[in-house]
Amino acid sequence: MSLRTLPLVFINLGGEMLYILDQRLRAHNTSEDKSEKGVWSESDRRRVLNDIVGTMFSKSFMDELLKPQQLYSHRTMKTVLTRLAHTSIMRLNPASMDRLYELMIMAFKYQVFLCPRPKDLLLISYNHIDTIREFVRDTPVVMNQVDETHRNIIEVYSSLSEGQFQLLRQTLLIFFQDMHIRVSLFLKNQIQNPSGRFVLTTSGPVPYGADVPGLIRTFDLRGREVNRSEFPPGGTYSGLVREGSFDLNGDRVLRLGRNLYRVEHPEETQTSRTHSVQPDSAPNPLAKEELNQLARLMGSMKAENVPKGEPQFRINLFTTDQEEEAASGGEQEAMFQVINIQAVQDEQAASELARIAGQFTDEEEKLENPSSNKGDDLLAMMDDL
Amino acid sequence: RPFLSGPKQGELRCFKDTMYHKEKSIQIKNSASALYNNLSVLRIAPRRLTYFTVVHANVVNTVSASWDGLNYSHRQLQSKEPNVATSTSLIMQAAFCVLPSRDLLVVSSQKGIQMYESDGSIMVYWHALDTPEAPTAQAVFARGISAVSDNYICVGVSSGAVLVFDIPSKGSNITLSEVLEEHKEAITDIASECSGSQECLANLVTADDGGNMCVWKSGEEFQLLNKIPGLDITCSSVKLWKGTVLAGYGTGQIRLYEAVTGILHAEVNAHARWIYSLDIAPFSGLLLSAAEDSFVRVWHVSMTPETNSVEIAHLHNECVTDTQICGAKFCDGDGYAFAVTGYDLSEIIRYIQS
Numbered sequence: 001m002s003l004r005t006l007p008l009v010f011i012n013l014g015g016e017m018l019y020i021l022d023q024r025l026r027a028h029n030t031s032e033d034k035s036e037k038g039v040w041s042e043s044d045r046r047r048v049l050n051d052i053v054g055t056m057f058s059k060s061f062m063d064e065l066l067k068p069q070q071l072y073s074h075r076t077m078k079t080v081l082t083r084l085a086h087t088s089i090m091r092l093n094p095a096s097m098d099r100l101y102e103l104m105i106m107a108f109k110y111q112v113f114l115c116p117r118p119k120d121l122l123l124i125s126y127n128h129i130d131t132i133r134e135f136v137r138d139t140p141v142v143m144n145q146v147d148e149t150h151r152n153i154i155e156v157y158s159s160l161s162e163g164q165f166q167l168l169r170q171t172l173l174i175f176f177q178d179m180h181i182r183v184s185l186f187l188k189n190q191i192q193n194p195s196g197r198f199v200l201t202t203s204g205p206v207p208y209g210a211d212v213p214g215l216i217r218t219f220d221l222r223g224r225e226v227n228r229s230e231f232p233p234g235g236t237y238s239g240l241v242r243e244g245s246f247d248l249n250g251d252r253v254l255r256l257g258r259n260l261y262r263v264e265h266p267e268e269t270q271t272s273r274t275h276s277v278q279p280d281s282a283p284n285p286l287a288k289e290e291l292n293q294l295a296r297l298m299g300s301m302k303a304e305n306v307p308k309g310e311p312q313f314r315i316n317l318f319t320t321d322q323e324e325e326a327a328s329g330g331e332q333e334a335m336f337q338v339i340n341i342q343a344v345q346d347e348q349a350a351s352e353l354a355r356i357a358g359q360f361t362d363e364e365e366k367l368e369n370p371s372s373n374k375g376d377d378l379l380a381m382m383d384d385l
Numbered sequence: 386r387p388f389l390s391g392p393k394q395g396e397l398r399c400f401k402d403t404m405y406h407k408e409k410s411i412q413i414k415n416s417a418s419a420l421y422n423n424l425s426v427l428r429i430a431p432r433r434l435t436y437f438t439v440v441h442a443n444v445v446n447t448v449s450a451s452w453d454g455l456n457y458s459h460r461q462l463q464s465k466e467p468n469v470a471t472s473t474s475l476i477m478q479a480a481f482c483v484l485p486s487r488d489l490l491v492v493s494s495q496k497g498i499q500m501y502e503s504d505g506s507i508m509v510y511w512h513a514l515d516t517p518e519a520p521t522a523q524a525v526f527a528r529g530i531s532a533v534s535d536n537y538i539c540v541g542v543s544s545g546a547v548l549v550f551d552i553p554s555k556g557s558n559i560t561l562s563e564v565l566e567e568h569k570e571a572i573t574d575i576a577s578e579c580s581g582s583q584e585c586l587a588n589l590v591t592a593d594d595g596g597n598m599c600v601w602k603s604g605e606e607f608q609l610l611n612k613i614p615g616l617d618i619t620c621s622s623v624k625l626w627k628g629t630v631l632a633g634y635g636t637g638q639i640r641l642y643e644a645v646t647g648i649l650h651a652e653v654n655a656h657a658r659w660i661y662s663l664d665i666a667p668f669s670g671l672l673l674s675a676a677e678d679s680f681v682r683v684w685h686v687s688m689t690p691e692t693n694s695v696e697i698a699h700l701h702n703e704c705v706t707d708t709q710i711c712g713a714k715f716c717d718g719d720g721y722a723f724a725v726t727g728y729d730l731s732e733i734i735r736y737i738q739s
């Protein structure tokens with residue numbers, strides 16, 4: 001379907017990831033003294049965000065994304081986002097990344113689902129970019145990259161018609177299909193039901209440019225209105241919404257895509273599973289095309305050399321999981337999972353990853369294990385990153 | 386049985402809230418994808434069966450439901466390209482096409498067009514879309530399906546072209562008869578005159594992403610009768626009935642035009658979000674509209690030939706809670722029952738007149 005999804009997907013998913021990391025790193029900021037084990041200082045937080053944003057908005061990475069191409073699978077998307085997160089001094093173990101990914105996906109799904117007009121996908125993206133710009137405000141080099149990317153996005157997407165934006169949105173909705181993971185922040189704010197489905201209200205403003213439902217007009221052969229009648233639309237709608245700004249700066253008006261995590265409530269990043277489909281992580285024997293895409297993308301990321309001897313830091317996203325379980329008593333399978341961002345001793349320096357990425361196509365030939373699928377091994381190796 | 390017969394407004398009784406009630410849903414194997422017109426229904430009276438078809442990503446789900454409600458039989462069809470795990474074989478639409486001698490199930494995707502026997506058992510024809518040499522930013526896909534006249538099936542393409550296939554009364558000797566190139570934007574929907582009247586000059590309407598519509602007369606060479614310009618607002622669903630074009634738009638409006646002249650008869654601010662499906666019950670003039678705002682609405686369209694006027698009245702609303710509806714179709718020519726699909730829903734919801 002749409003060949004223009006990737007830049008917006010990374011800006012929005014990456015943006016959600018940064019919102020969550022920012023909130024968690026702030027929550028654990030109890031000391032400026034970096035040497036105290038287990039504590040993230042303010043400068044650490046800024047450094048993590050700058051590193052990730054710097055890579056995500058680098059020219060080479062964005063240029064790769066802007067090439068017309070199909071949307072990646074969940075597996076590939078998660079791999080690239082993990083790699084992005086690891087361009088900082090922070091490390092995520094696979095379980096943490098899984099939970100973090102679910103949170104990011106559900107947030108973006110909510111935004112795409114509720115998006116009033118297809119074109120408003122850009123306003124949602126710009127809300128993310130605006131906040132990201134604030135995160136890196138004190139690093140002019142990175143902020144300039146953000147601005148430059150923003151200008152590119154404006155240029156590329158300003159020529160799309162509303163119908164093409166809807167195709168883009170429909171492509172994203174297929175990507176999110178059948179995912180109903182419950183997020184406690186969304187449940188608390190009543191934008192998600194206990195079933196995991198989002199609330200679609202039948203009241204509120206209609207999208208900019210649309211009319212409030214309820215009116216029937218008939219015309220004569222010369223185009224003059226001859227009759228006007230009303231019907232009950234079944235909801236309470238209003239008109240008169242301002243259009244948000246599609247420029248580099250300005251009031252976006254739309255709230256979707258803004259940072260919901262700016263409140264100090266640790267339990268808000270909890271997710272829980274229902275019977276919903278998890279993002280497909282099964283090994284994919286015929287994903288060679290995707291591996292090639294992945295290799296190009298990873299190669300385009302700057303390889304940062306993480307010096308040995310960096311102190312390791314552990315963050316717990318949750319302190320209240322036991323309380324959560326007790327409180328939820330009576331609900332079926334309230335399996336609230338803890339997202340633990342743990343610093344794991346990383347044997348491979350970040351530069352190794354880029355080297356490995358370049359070797360993907362060679363490695364496939366060399367693998368000789370007859371009992372397992374070649375694709376399995378490659379993809380399993382990516383999981384270890 | 387159907388208490389709405391004939392188009393005369395005087396005979397219409399408005400039951401509003403109690404006009405329809407919900408019936409038992411049909412479970413489908415996958416959830417419906419958010420695609421325009423994502424439900425097709427085929428009523429097979431001699432066998433007392435109704436077929437339903439719903440698209441999920443790269444799979445077509447078909448269900449055969451017996452009228453007594455006791456037997457349901459499921460089948461899944463995949464886009465022709467096998468074993469491709471990435472999203473290159475997404476299906477845009479699946480629709481039943483009824484011709485005098487045969488019914489076919491037509492599936493349009495990013496790769497091309499497949500035609501099956503109506504029960505999905507055998508594929509009788511495959512047409513591959515031209516893929517550009519170098520990757521361009523424009524997506525390539527087929528979308529918009531309709532039978533027209535006695536022996537044609539028309540399918541739209543993302544380039545704006547409309548492919549006309551000549552269908553023999555049986556067998557697989559289906560050929561591409563003509564390519565209509567009037568539209569500049571991706572085709573969204575195609576509809577043929579469904580009133581059964583032979584008097585209508587126009588018998589086909591095609592619509593595109595910019596809301597532009599073309600009105601045609603079928604034949605060995607299709608003839609363009611009229612163009613109705615859009616206002617840069619996508620027309621996502623279109624119907625043609627008694628010479629009137631009924632069109633649903635991304636702004637939630639429904640508009641009724643006289644097909645051959647383009648005269649606007651009526652305009653309805655029908656929905657608060659993008660319309661995804663329109664359907665008309667040809668014997669009664671009932672109109673069904675469904676949108677992302679979670680509402681399905683039933684209307685009545687009536688014509689007064691003496692004054693050449695067309696009227697539309699609202700009859701009924703159904704709200705499918707928290708659901709963006711992507712398909713809605715009447716199950717019979719009178720509009721006695723209708724069926725609905727929604728994004729992320731794994732069921733076909735049915736309603737029947739009270």
